[in-house]
Amino acid sequence: MGSGVRSVTTAAMAVACAAVILSAPGMAYAAPKPTPNPTSTPSPPLTPRATPASNKDIEAVRKKLDALYHDAAVATDAYNLAEERTEKQSTQIVELAREIVEGKARLDELKERTGAAARAQYRGGGLPDEAQLMLSDDPEDFLAGAGRARQGAQATKGLLAEMKRTQQDLEQYARDAAAQWKKLEANREAKAKAKKKVKEQIAAAEKVESELQKEEKQRLAKLEQRAAYKAQTAWLGSGVLDDISGEASAQGKKAVEYATAQIGKPYEWGAEGPKTFDCSGLTSQAWAAAGQGIPRTSQEQWKQLDRVTVENMLPGDLIIYNSDASHVAMYIGDGAMIHAPRPGRTVTIAGAGSMPILGVVRPGK
Structure with a gap:
């Protein structure tokens, strides 16, 4: 180090x-209570006990609290993950919305350009090339114009293809946005459930704690420290740190x-x-x-x-x-x-x- x-x-x-x-x-901790049965009648509040709980009872309280806080930690992880995913999906939906707006503007532009090209071709007439050549006063001008017409036709074809691709992109963006919105709603629901679970577990632990007498809380703290010390001593005694460098x-x-x-x-x-x-x-x-x-x-x-x-x-x-x-x-x-x-x-x-x-x-x- x-x-x-x-x-x-x-x-x-x-x-x-x-x-x-x-x-x-x-x-501070509380004496363990049996898991309530939804169909049973709730037990009345505990009255102060004249005799402090035994060490065995206090140890049971310690394990009960460990279990409650463990479940709260699991629910917290689920809440954090749902929150992270919700933020990510919200960002993706905003990005997809931007893509849709830009795509629609591009599609409108392509439609305008394609329409202009079609109108230009219409004004050029629908006569075959042979007829236009016979009626032309200058064959060279006709040939030049015919070349430009072919280029225009190719450009129009390219515009139509791009317009089709843009339309397909817009449809895909809309499908992606709908899918992300569905995931967003699912994670919002998961987040709400996890939040409820966290609060329930913490409230249960606090209730257990509140029912302990002062002297019992002190003994519980010592038991907890003793358990941690025992685990740490066993871990160090395994020689795990000997090879750490x-x-x-x-x-x-x-x-x-x-x-x-x-x-x-x-x-x-x-x-x-x-x-x-x-x-x-x-x-x-x-x-x-x-x-x-x-x-x-x-x-x-x-x-x-x-x-x-x-x-x-x-x-x-x-x-x-x-x-x-x-x-x-x-x-x-x-x-x-x-x-x-x-x-x-x-x-x-x-x-x-x-x-x-x-x-x-x-x-x-």
Whole structure:
């Protein structure tokens, strides 16, 4: 790791305590509740409990919250992808509309020129060439005029062919615009559904959290830190860092610098900065700042970017987490990563192995 990136990492590490480095900051959680049956009568609100929940119950709460926020992350990715596609299709529709307007103007021009050519031929008469030659006072003038007439006929034929092509282009533009509009509406619907799902999952998590007592929240935070520490320790103990070497590229260093400069900014689903970020919003903007455009979502980053082994990853590479690629972070060296964890938290440094790694991708060259 280069001295420039190392200094950024070291400074960032100093901001957080060792527990924060190995895990994302703790947050309040709630006791697990059974999934409601739509046909059953809703349960009455829970009344405050005299006896705090057991550690086993708190651990169940932790897993419940992890599941809720995971589902929210998946829905966020679906929302971001639908939004990206909607913007792209809107741009394409505008471009097609411009092509149609220009095509119609070109067609009108061709019709006018073709009409003028037809009128000129009509004025020349419909007599055969032999008759016009016999009636002509000057055979040379006739021959010259006949040559021009043939050229005019060929030009008219060319105008008619171009007019036909232009008409066909206009019809294709109209079909393309209709197809893009259909996709646009479908993605708007997908975006609305994903937005609803995100809000539902976050609301459910917040409800679970709100039902925890203060002492239970503190124990939950410790359990979460312990789980992250255990995962990070196991990852480091595997010797995965033993073979990691090499310096970040110039673009990688710029991406890391951008990402670390966002430490402390709140997570917000669907956000790409500058004040708030979601996980892929942070990584995509960091690489945009480094001069490299990458896909907007963690799942598309996993699909489209070049993959590298964990043993060969460099600062600036993106670590994709969970089997469904629902989370992404940026590796910053020394076994650490930086990411926007989830609602209620801020951009922070954590252990790269504190969550289940799916793989690593490398933007740029």
